Amino acid sequence: MRVIIRRLVSATNASCTRYNTARYSSNDAKNKKKEVEEAAEKKIEEVRKNIIVEKYGGITTLNIDRQQKRNSLDEATLREIEAAIESFDKDQQAKVLVINGEGGTFSSGFDMDEMGTKGYNVLKDAANRLRRRPLCDKPTIAAVAGFAVAEGFELALACDLRVIEDTAVLGCLGRRFGAPQTLYGARRLTSLIGLSPALTLLMTGKLISGVEANQMGLACKTTSTGTSLGEAIKLAKSLVKFPQNALIMDKLAAVNSTLNPNSEDSMRDEAVMESLLGNAIEDMKEGVKKFQGGIGKHGKFYKLTEVPLKDWELEESVEEITIIEEKKDDKR
CATH class of the missing domain: 3.30.160 (Double Stranded RNA Binding Domain)
Structure with a gap:
């Protein structure tokens, strides 16, 4: 569908260009033509974005859309993801973020072709926002389908909850090429499933199915093929209805205890929790009234x-x- 849109936009641009050239011959006409071309370029750029952000009330979905590259993460995509997460953070109406991959694949990790051209550090720097622990103060859910490997696996681990399809494939495929876990994947994985099973996946690069991921404790829910996004949105709906201040406080406390002990991140999260306490108390007052x-x-x-x-x-x-x-x- 998006390919058709691109063609239609290109055809429209071409016709607009011919029309303006035929009709105008003065300097004003040239300026008008330039404006049309710039507007056309902007439209094409919008169509070619590597992510799609959609909002459903308090739920925001961030869909990676590089299907021809198995949703691999190049520099442009990582910058777009960073901007989308920042926007979600600042949106007062947005409560839960769901990260998904279009076309039946979550993400195959860094774009190897671009890594060969630009180098590993360029992509690592572009992914810096994804290294934050936690990824967002607000709840995040990964809807995992198909391949979630290398940095794609780490992106799923960075989310608070994971809805994983039983046929999904997860693992540290970067082990084959000597690539370390860039997005604190080793630390996150160990905190989620324990040292011994984490070392098995990290050191061997072994791939696991969605069923195995659930058995290890990586999934909050397993689901059938093609349903991870729908189930993740259903889960998000169940979180949106709760008072958010206490939910975020408890989430940050849990993350702090494993990922950020005695660190600057820990102090930052403690400050966030303190700032939420007053609002949480007001939520509790309302909660008592509701219960009564x-x-x-x-x-x-x-x-x-x-x-x-x-x-x-x-x-x-x-x-x-x-x-x-x-x-x-x-x-x-």
């Missing part, structure tokens, strides 16, 4: 909006309280 009104009782994680309890639910609550009181009296 019957929302979320009996361990329910659904229908967390302000809906009055039905008669049968009120009766059930009264019966439970009566039973508990009777048990206490018996013990006395």
Whole structure:
């Protein structure tokens, strides 16, 4: 579809150029022609972007779209990903980021052709934003399909949660070429699955399936082929409904305990948590009111909006309280 769009844009540009050339002959006409050409170039550049960002309420999806290169990460793509994550960070309405690869592949790592041309350090520098621990203060989810190898594997590890298709292939393929884990992959992998299994993957370059990744503890959910993005968005929806301040605080505390002990990143995250505490207290006040009104009782994680309890639910609550009181009296 995007190829068709490119052709249509190119055809439109050509016709606009011919039209303007035929109609205008003055300097004004030349200026007009130049403006048209510049606008056309801008349109083509927009079509050729290597990522697609879409928003669904509080959920933002970042889709890597270099299908002809198995969604490998060149310098331009890494810069675009960095800009998209920064924009997500600053967007007050955006709550959860889902990272996905178009065309059935998550990412095959650094673009080897560009690495040969520009060198390893150029790509490493362009990927610097992905080295942050955590990747974002807000929740991030990787929808892993097809290959997630080398730096693509590290990108999945950088996310907080991973929804992985059972037929996906993950691993440290950079081992074949002597490439180290660039995006703190070794540290992240070890914190997620433990030292011994992490060393097995890191040292041997062994590839694992989505099923094996789940058994190791890398996946929060495994799903069938072609459904990872949909399932990741469903998971994101379940996170959006919660008060975000406490969720982010707990996330940062967990990440700190394993990835950033006694470091500048740890102090930064502690400062972020402190800044969120006041808002979290306000969220808790609202949460207490909701619970007192019957929302979320009996361990329910659904229908967390302000809906009055039905008669049968009120009766059930009264019966439970009566039973508990009777048990206490018996013990006395």
